[in-house]
Amino acid sequence: MAEKEPGLRERTRRAVKAEIAAVAKRLFVERGFEATTIDDIAAVVGMSQRSVFRYFATKEEIVLGGYDAVLADLLAELSARPAGEDDLASLRSVLAFLVKISDPPGHRDVIASALRLVFETPLLYAAYLEKLQKMQDAIVAVLFERARAEGRPRAVDDPEPRVLVAAEFGAFLAAQHSWLALGVKGPFAGVHARAVAVLDAPRGQAEVAGPK
Amino acid sequence: MAEKEPGLRERTRRAVKAEIAAVAKRLFVERGFEATTIDDIAAVVGMSQRSVFRYFATKEEIVLGGYDAVLADLLAELSARPAGEDDLASLRSVLAFLVKISDPPGHRDVIASALRLVFETPLLYAAYLEKLQKMQDAIVAVLFERARAEGRPRAVDDPEPRVLVAAEFGAFLAAQHSWLALGVKGPFAGVHARAVAVLDAPRGQAEVAGPK
DNA sequence: CACAAAGTGACAGTGACTGTCACGTTCGAC
DNA sequence: GTCGAACGTGACAGTCACTGTCACTTTGTG
Numbered sequence: 001m002a003e004k005e006p007g008l009r010e011r012t013r014r015a016v017k018a019e020i021a022a023v024a025k026r027l028f029v030e031r032g033f034e035a036t037t038i039d040d041i042a043a044v045v046g047m048s049q050r051s052v053f054r055y056f057a058t059k060e061e062i063v064l065g066g067y068d069a070v071l072a073d074l075l076a077e078l079s080a081r082p083a084g085e086d087d088l089a090s091l092r093s094v095l096a097f098l099v100k101i102s103d104p105p106g107h108r109d110v111i112a113s114a115l116r117l118v119f120e121t122p123l124l125y126a127a128y129l130e131k132l133q134k135m136q137d138a139i140v141a142v143l144f145e146r147a148r149a150e151g152r153p154r155a156v157d158d159p160e161p162r163v164l165v166a167a168e169f170g171a172f173l174a175a176q177h178s179w180l181a182l183g184v185k186g187p188f189a190g191v192h193a194r195a196v197a198v199l200d201a202p203r204g205q206a207e208v209a210g211p212k
Numbered sequence: 213m214a215e216k217e218p219g220l221r222e223r224t225r226r227a228v229k230a231e232i233a234a235v236a237k238r239l240f241v242e243r244g245f246e247a248t249t250i251d252d253i254a255a256v257v258g259m260s261q262r263s264v265f266r267y268f269a270t271k272e273e274i275v276l277g278g279y280d281a282v283l284a285d286l287l288a289e290l291s292a293r294p295a296g297e298d299d300l301a302s303l304r305s306v307l308a309f310l311v312k313i314s315d316p317p318g319h320r321d322v323i324a325s326a327l328r329l330v331f332e333t334p335l336l337y338a339a340y341l342e343k344l345q346k347m348q349d350a351i352v353a354v355l356f357e358r359a360r361a362e363g364r365p366r367a368v369d370d371p372e373p374r375v376l377v378a379a380e381f382g383a384f385l386a387a388q389h390s391w392l393a394l395g396v397k398g399p400f401a402g403v404h405a406r407a408v409a410v411l412d413a414p415r416g417q418a419e420v421a422g423p424k
Numbered sequence: 425c426a427c428a429a430a431g432t433g434a435c436a437g438t439g440a441c442t443g444t445c446a447c448g449t450t451c452g453a454c
Numbered sequence: 455g456t457c458g459a460a461c462g463t464g465a466c467a468g469t470c471a472c473t474g475t476c477a478c479t480t481t482g483t484g
Contacts, residue, residue: 009430009482037470048433053472088415122342129345130338157394159386159407166382167411174374182369195371199379203300203412221450221461249439260464265441 017055020045024062029113033063033121060127063118067131074098074135078142084150087143087164092196094139095168102176103188112184119180132173136165171195229267232257236274241325245275245333272339275330279343286310286347290354296362299355299376304408306351307380314388315400324396331392344385348377383407 023044027036038059042049056062077097081090103111118124143161147154154161175195179188235256239248250271254261268274289309293302315323330336355373359366366373387407391400 007482013431038472039470049471050434050473051432054431057472059471125345126338126342129341130334133337133341157390157403159383159390159403160410162386162389163383163407163410166386167379170378170382171371171375174371174378177374178369178371191369191371195375198372198375200415202414225462250441251439261440262442262465263463266462269441271440 013055020052020055021062021065025114025117028063029117033059033117033124060124063114063124064127064131067128067135070098070101071131071135071138073101075138075142078139087161090143091139091164091168095172095196098172099175099189099192108184112180115176115180115184119177132169136162136169139165167199168196171199225267232264232267233274233277237326237329240275241329245271245329245336270339272336275326275336276339276343279340279347282310282313283343283347283350285313287350287354290351299373302355303351303376303380307384310384311387311401311404320396324392327388327392327396331389344381348374348381351377379411380408383411 020041024036024041027040027044031040038049038052041062042052045052056065074094074097078090078094081093118128140161143165144154147161172192172195175188175192178195179191182191232253236248236253239252239256243252250261250264253274254264257264268277286306286309290302290306293305330340352373355377356366359373384404384407387400387404390407391403394403
């Protein structure tokens with residue numbers, strides 16, 4: 001629906017967008033997100049403030065805009081799951097995808113500074129939480145729809161899909177925090193696996209001997 | 213630390229604050245959050261825009277400011293738990309408190325419109341997510357500290373407390389969504405219990421027969 | 425080449441929020 | 455009771471994210 005072959009216009013647009021984002025991210029990391037104005041960014045890129053807003057709707061989008069594409073990919077991954085697969089299994093494959101792109105090989109230092117920026121800037125952190133929530137809402141909608149299509153419709157107030165999705169995303173976010181606390185060293189997948197293990201541990205008697 | 217006996221100055225301050233909040237919430241529900249300016253509110257209350265900002269740091273705080281007190285109560289509840297109690301049990305008592313105040317008897321219609329306002333206004337929803345996250349962060353910090361004080365310190369990158377807390381809060385939020393989807397009918401505690409049951413169900417084979 | 429669509433700069437405007445200052449009120453010491 | 459300090463407020467000016475508009479240029483297309 002939106003996937004045509006590039007086309008020169010679209011390609012320049014993407015290039016400009018990428019340049020703005022690159023410049024902006026650098027300034028944000030150097031001076032801080034709030035201390036950097038859109039005019040600063042526009043000046044460095046060499047365009048008017050108005051034009052920057054033609055590429056990004058908000059200041060936060062400059063940093064987090066990439067997650068719109070991620071959301072689309074997540075949904076694609078989800079609808080590629082075999083019919084009849086249970087929700088948790090589908091969900092985990094979606095999360096595995098998210099985990100994969102959260103630690104692209106060879107870019108760990110870039111990811112680290114970006115992650116730090118987002119987690120340490122309240123405005124960005126709030127926007128990030130909103131993005132994660134949007135992903136969850138979209139996934140939940142698909143799970144409801146899938147249940148309906150497979151002849152086992154769920155009541156509108158059935159909390160199960162929401163809870164499952166929220167728990168998985170909660171573990172994902174917790175893993176990102178732990179990874180950051182660790183200095184973004186080592187593969188994220190390992191940290192995430194430990195987080196998911198907490199979810200899988202039988203409830204009611206927490207305290208499974210932790211790795212030490 | 214902040215709990216002294218009222219004192220006239222403090223009492224008037226709280227009264228004014230409550231009046232601003234009451235007026236603002238009415239206007240927000242009537243005209244929408246974004247369509248209502250601080251000047252509108254100031255005009256109705258009969259004060260200057262500047263003065264409104266002396267009571268509330270941001271527009272969102274007018275609606276969500278109450279959660280600062282909730283956070284304090286949550287932490288009080290948590291530190292009142294018996295030493296040695298396992299994290300999940302303590303956590304559940306904290307959540308029970310949150311559930312309780314989320315459905316105060318006799319105010320369900322007020323809660324319903326407030327909940328709808330928050331969930332349907334992106335700006336407010338993001339701010340609400342941020343508040344919930346702040347609560348989680350504070351609770352996680354206490355759990356880490358408690359573990360240290362009890363002689364079983366956790367590694368800084370141990371994801372367990374974060375995951376447990378995130379899962380519980382995820383279930384809470386999911387329950388609020390389900391409650392809203394249901395039209396805010398019936399006790400919230402019931403909806404919440406169903407949500408928590410999903411967490412407690414053994415993993416790996418989701419699909420426990422749902423209520424029908 | 426012509427023409428419509430798309431991109432841009434310049435300008436003005438809104439609204440959330442902040443700093444500052446002068447003025448009036450109030451609280452506590454005496 | 456009174457007086458000075460602390461506090462609350464209105465008025466005003468300023469910043470910054472964001473939006474609408476318009477005239478102008480650039481560019482893809484037939």
